[in-house]
Amino acid sequence: MTRTFPDSVDVVVVGSGPTGAAYARILSERAPAATIALFEAGPALTDPPGMHVKNIAGFAAQRAAQRRSEGLHPHTDGEPGQYADPARRILRPGTHLLPEGYQAPGEDGLPALAMSTNVGGMGAHWTGACPRPGDGERMGFLPDLDELLDEAERLLEVDRHPLAGAPYTDLVRSRLADAFDAGRAPDRRVQPMPLAVHRRPDGALVWTGPDIVFGDVTRNNPNFTLYAESPVQRVLVEDGRAVGVLVAGQEVRARFVVVAADALRTPQLLFASGVRPPALGRYLNDQPQTVFAVRLRDVASAADVTTGAEIIGQSGVGWVPYTDEHPFHGQVMQLDASPIPLVSEDEPSPGTIVGLGWFCGKDLQASDRIAFSTDEVDDYGMPKPSIHYTLTARDRASLAAAREQILRAARALGEFIGDEPLLLAPGASLHYQGTTRMGPADDGTSVCGPNSEVWGVTGLYVAGNNVIPTPIACNPTLTSVALAVAGARDIASQLVLQSAAGAAIGGDHA
Known part of the structure; x- marks a missing residue:
């Protein structure tokens, strides 16, 4: 990890949760010559980065790591809220609530909406449940979904x-x-x-965090670098193509940009970047x-x-x-x-x-959405979000x-x-989906296509539970990692082809 940013790389990944880690892993395996920069807004809690908090030795150390995940106003050492709180604002270690804008007048809102800001994201705190979607939870336009789920199980080390x-x-x-x-x-x-856990020889359970998704192949990749405490402010778009990001006031150019910053902050970053397809932020699904x-x-x-x-x-x-x-x-x-x-x-x-x-499974509505202000910003200087959500x-x-x-x-x-x-x-599931949803066609009801590339912006990909378009009721992480695998393979194949084409041109000129 370092704070010295490169001028350019092949791929920028924004967000270090399970899906951001999956992009880094697949790219490291399939396009090892590609340079990859992964930017995370929060701190690294562990060595290796992204380890599940339950794997940290000692309760005090676990609590300290949770506190560092709680954004700009940590609460772990204070009095946690109770589920019977009249305001229904639930404080859970390792997460932080949306401070305002979580409930519009006359609507149910998402009073329990929460996020984690740390290397590993919510993947450093999750329960590890990895069920496969079935029946109406599945994306019928993805004929290879089962193979992608198999690959997601490999990355997450699912038992x-x-x-x-x-x-x-x-x-x-x-x-x-x-x-x-x-x-x-x-x-x-x-x-x-099915759980993303494995047992050590001494019988203790080891929980999968993004550190396991990254794997040794990513950690040992000399062309991969993780930048913690480096919030990305904009995706740079020129002539309909993503060409890099703005991070800490510095431009980092890239051939491909992947935004995997959770279901609230991924559409927020796209909105801040002027990428505003009709479905952006819509079809929000919280799983009642x-x-x-x-x-x-x-x-x-x-x-x-x-x-x-x-x-x-x-x-x-x-x-x-x-x-x-x-x-x-x-x-x-x-x-x-x-x-x-x-x-x-x-x-x-x-x-x-x-x-x-x-x-x-939520009754999906375009009106269930995250809206973003054009003139007010949140504590991180990004467009202020507000939730519109009704059962x-x-x-x-x-x-x-x-x-x-x-x-x-x-x-x-x-x-x-x-x-x-x-x-x-509402919001208590932490399984927020749909805000950059996938679809088979650019018909205004989806943000990205079956390979997770954003409609109308070449080279810009989105990842996370927010990509899931169906009224999925099961734990979504396995599915979102499977969709990330497809996107990462798409980028890797393009990088390999571009490299081969460059080599052929070089040979012709020799």
């Missing part, structure tokens, strides 16, 4: 059968299967949640969700439960996949794997307590149906903890 052999995992899965499997296709039946908790019925309390950041290997993490008939994504997880505090610290052993979370009648019906589904799961598993499932505040 499809994590926590195998945990004492209660078969029991939980069996009870859920009895409740939900009838009539489902084999790949849509209850199953273990409801959560609950149960104590497993007819099992003994676990005697060897430990506490801390690591998942306890008792009941594991189960998955009730989305289907068109039941358009919900269900997660049933060991309590301490949940990012949501579902029970008090006074509860007995969490070895017998599981949290349930049901995510709904439709269809969304509310979906949430009511999800409530019935989560109660069905709870009855199958055990005894309720609490009287009713909890409806989380």
Whole structure:
């Protein structure tokens, strides 16, 4: 890492989360001669950069890293907000809230909208769930989606059968299967949640962060450089082509620019750069969700439960996949794997307590959007965002149906903890999608094409959950990394062809 910027490179990547790291990895593998500069607005928390915070040794060190991820007004050492807060403003370690503009009068807004600003982005803090999209979650115009998902699993080091052999995992899965499997296709039946984790020889879990996505091939690439604490201010566009970026007041020229700066800041940077296709910032999808908790019925309390950041290997993490008939994504997880505090610290052993979370596919509307000011700026000097977001009648019906589904799961598993499932505040999913959505044609309803290149701006690519165009209800990271793989391959093939053409011209002149 360095603060001395080059005058020019082959590829600029903006943002160091899982998708930005995927671009760097694929380019390092497929076009190793290409020079790559990756710019990240936040600090590097770890060595190697981008490591998952749960892999940091010691709780105090983890908390310090989370605090450094919380933007210009960190809150970890203060009093965190509660989910019952009347303002529904949820403070979670490692993230920072949009300070204002999160709810327009008369709208639901996204009061819980949050971001992470650090090398690795939200990928340094995520839960690692990597389910595959199914049925209506899939992009039908991508015939090679399954192969791209395979490649995303390679980059994220996904284990499809994590926590195998945990004492209660078969029991939980069996009870859920009895409740939900009838009539489902084999790949849509209850199953273990694929997780981006692996076990060390000593048995400890290692969580995938962008450091693993980068991999040794990127870290050892002499043509790749990561620039932390280097916020990009503009993408430079000339004659309909991206030609570089402005960072810290300096121009860095490039053949290709990839913006992977999350679902709020990617469209923000494009807007600031004068790249404003009709769909920019629109079709915002937050995944409405409801959560609950149960104590497993007819099992003994676990005697060897430990506490801390690591998942306890008792009941594991189960998955009730989305289907068109039941358009919900269900997660049933060991309590301490949940990012949501579902029970008090006074509860007995969490070895017998599981949290349930049901995510709904949003009723996608162009009116659900992030708007940007032309005359006001945020704390980072970028166009100030404001959220326009409303749950439709269809969304509310979906949430009511999800409530019935989560109660069905709870009855199958055990005894309720609490009287009713909890409806989380809009924005709580952290799975924001759609604001630079992909589409098969430039018809005004998408920002980029199937290879993630922005319509009308050659050489400018976008990446992240924001590229996903479908009402996806499952955890989106695996899908967004898969889409990034396709974009990175497209750039790599062009670089290789350009290099070959240059070599041929040079040979002709020799």
